[in-house]
Amino acid sequence: MESLNEPAYRAALKALAPLAEENILEIGFGMGETTAEIAQQHPECDYLGVEVHTPGVGSLLARVEKLGLANVRIVQHDAVEVLQHMVAPGALDGVHVFFPDPWPKKRHQKRRLLSSDSVAQLARVLATGGELRFATDSGDYACEALRTILTNGAFAWRACIRAKAQKTCVKTRASTTMRRSKRR
Numbered sequence: 001m002e003s004l005n006e007p008a009y010r011a012a013l014k015a016l017a018p019l020a021e022e023n024i025l026e027i028g029f030g031m032g033e034t035t036a037e038i039a040q041q042h043p044e045c046d047y048l049g050v051e052v053h054t055p056g057v058g059s060l061l062a063r064v065e066k067l068g069l070a071n072v073r074i075v076q077h078d079a080v081e082v083l084q085h086m087v088a089p090g091a092l093d094g095v096h097v098f099f100p101d102p103w104p105k106k107r108h109q110k111r112r113l114l115s116s117d118s119v120a121q122l123a124r125v126l127a128t129g130g131e132l133r134f135a136t137d138s139g140d141y142a143c144e145a146l147r148t149i150l151t152n153g154a155f156a157w158r159a160c161i162r163a164k165a166q167k168t169c170v171k172t173r174a175s176t177t178m179r180r181s182k183r184r
């Protein structure tokens, strides 16, 4: 992993899309349906999808080719390590975490993607004003995520955005939007 720590590598990540209005990272895109749909709707933004599952990576690659998308990049690697080693502080305008594995059994819940450590990493890589969009259909996970994110102190849950997100959540699958605030 040492080479991933190289400043040049970090700079290269940002330099992939220098003209993009926003650089968005998506964690765990699954088969990539939502990624491709959002990327098609927003050609002005650049999307870096991180996924470990090979069939999912293949599926998104096929969608990118079929739709002729020029604003999607893929890293097939553990998102926790990507966040820790490959993304410079404040490099991202947004992070999407849509329907992460819910791990409903109590004894498995420590495997959940959203933890105080990963939220600290998200706070590090998001620029001030950047958005973290988190969606889940597990009520228990939603409560835990909200508690963990708010406990971090770097994020504010914006009621106006929340209302908007609730209205559009079917389209964007974003049910919770947190904005990276100035105060830590």
Ligand SMILES: C[S@@+](CC[C@H](N)C(=O)[O-])C[C@H]1O[C@@H](n2cnc3c(N)ncnc32)[C@H](O)[C@@H]1O
Residues within 6 Å of the ligand: 027, 028, 029, 030, 031, 034, 050, 051, 052, 053, 056, 077, 078, 079, 080, 097, 098, 099, 100, 101, 102, 113
């Ligand atoms: C339940 S699926 C959700 C997929 C998609 N976001 C959706 O809404 O349909 C969770 C995805 O996260 C991926 N995943 C889980 N842990 C991951 C990690 N540490 N790094 C990257 N991807 C991960 C899984 O491979 C899986 O495809």
